[in-house]
Amino acid sequence: MLIGKGSDLRSSEITNEQAYYGRREFLKGGALALGAGAAASVLPGCVTSAAPEEQAPPSRKGPFDASETPTPYEAITTYNNYYEFGLDKANPARNSGKFRPKPWTVKIMGFVKKPADYSLDDLLAGLTVEDRIYRMRCVEGWSMVIPWQGIPLASIIKKLDPLPSAKFIEMKTILAPDQMPEQRGDALPWPYVEGLRLDEAMNPLTLFATGIYGKPLPNQNGAPLRLVTPWKYGFKGIKSIVSINFTDRQPKNTWQIANPVEYGFYANVNPTVDHPRWSQKSEKIIGQRLSLIQIAKGEAAVKRTLMFNGYGDQVASMYAGMDLKKNF
Numbered sequence: 039m040l041i042g043k044g045s046d047l048r049s050s051e052i053t054n055e056q057a058y059y060g061r062r063e064f065l066k067g068g069a070l071a072l073g074a075g076a077a078a079s080v081l082p083g084c085v086t087s088a089a090p091e092e093q094a095p096p097s098r099k100g101p102f103d104a105s106e107t108p109t110p111y112e113a114i115t116t117y118n119n120y121y122e123f124g125l126d127k128a129n130p131a132r133n134s135g136k137f138r139p140k141p142w143t144v145k146i147m148g149f150v151k152k153p154a155d156y157s158l159d160d161l162l163a164g165l166t167v168e169d170r171i172y173r174m175r176c177v178e179g180w181s182m183v184i185p186w187q188g189i190p191l192a193s194i195i196k197k198l199d200p201l202p203s204a205k206f207i208e209m210k211t212i213l214a215p216d217q218m219p220e221q222r223g224d225a226l227p228w229p230y231v232e233g234l235r236l237d238e239a240m241n242p243l244t245l246f247a248t249g250i251y252g253k254p255l256p257n258q259n260g261a262p263l264r265l266v267t268p269w270k271y272g273f274k275g276i277k278s279i280v281s282i283n284f285t286d287r288q289p290k291n292t293w294q295i296a297n298p299v300e301y302g303f304y305a306n307v308n309p310t311v312d313h314p315r316w317s318q319k320s321e322k323i324i325g326q327r328l329s330l331i332q333i334a335k336g337e338a339a340v341k342r343t344l345m346f347n348g349y350g351d352q353v354a355s356m357y358a359g360m361d362l363k364k365n366f
């Protein structure tokens with residue numbers, strides 16, 4: 039992602055990620071070849087394997103559950119974009135240990151019948167947590183498959199009862215520079231903000247996630263509450279949400295404010311519209327195990343990117359008649 043001034047840019051984040059992840063996979067492969075006990079004694083501390091229960095395949099129950107193999111818990115929780123905790127993929131897991139996701143308050147405001155400061159428990163009271171296995175596609179060209187637990191945003195919105203004048207929601211991440219080291223700098227305008235059209239927010243796919251693999255959401259993944267819109271690029275998935283404003287105007291999101299040429303409001307996954315620096319035609323699958331021979335050959339696990347990340351049946355009608363090249 040483009041952060042701050044152009045000179046701050048690393049030449050290609052994808053290359054960095056590939057090198058980083060390729061190394062982890064190589065070491066993991068080595069661990070397998072050596073046997074777990076031997077590996078533990080020779081491999082550096084950063085190479086851990088997830089506990090067996092974390093690797094248990096989540097059961098597919100819902101109509102929206104992806105059929106692909108879920109990404110291992112370790113990859114989902116150590117390969118993150120959470121710029122408040124640092125600009126590299128490994129930083130959020132390392133730097134978010136002291137973040138306090140409890141107690142948590144969400145401010146509801148704007149064109150809504152029940153504006154108030156809600157404790158998280160009150161906001162979610164009476165609503166059912168659901169399991170959803172969703173594909174996630176980052177605009178940087180990589181993807182994961184994540185078994186989330188969360189509450190459909192539509193049921194939260196119905197409870198809050200928006201006024202007819204509400205057409206969009208704008209969400210903000212907590213501003214806590216004492217807990218989030220990068221908020222003391224100007225890499226991005228803080229706090230992180232995101233927006234959705236109200237019909238997008240009410241779409242049955244849209245989730246406010248509270249957990250992953252049956253465990254509470256780790257800090258680096260956006261504890262205690264983060265947005266998941268699986269047909270949009272991952273940057274729409276705003277983390278650690280502290281406010282929702284019901285508004286009649288299309289809000290701007292953080293990346294759009296930082297670089298309007300590269301990032302738009304909609305951010306729908308679209309393999310026919312390339313990002314200026316990244317092709318969107320295909321994606322690298324994070325956490326997929328490759329054989330040592332494949333890794334030695336420099337191969338990566340890659341797949342073709344699908345329109346709306348494969349969720350066209352559920353979401354395409356919301357964009358009927360829209361020019362998706364213009365509304366990127």
Ligand code: MTE
Nearest residue numbers: 118119120121211230259272273275276277
């Ligand atoms: N939310 C906040 N507050 N800060 C961020 O830097 N990064 C976004 C999104 N939400 C980000 C954020 C980006 S670019 C992506 S790809 C996803 O979070 C990554 O989510 P993950 O780390 O859980 O995979």
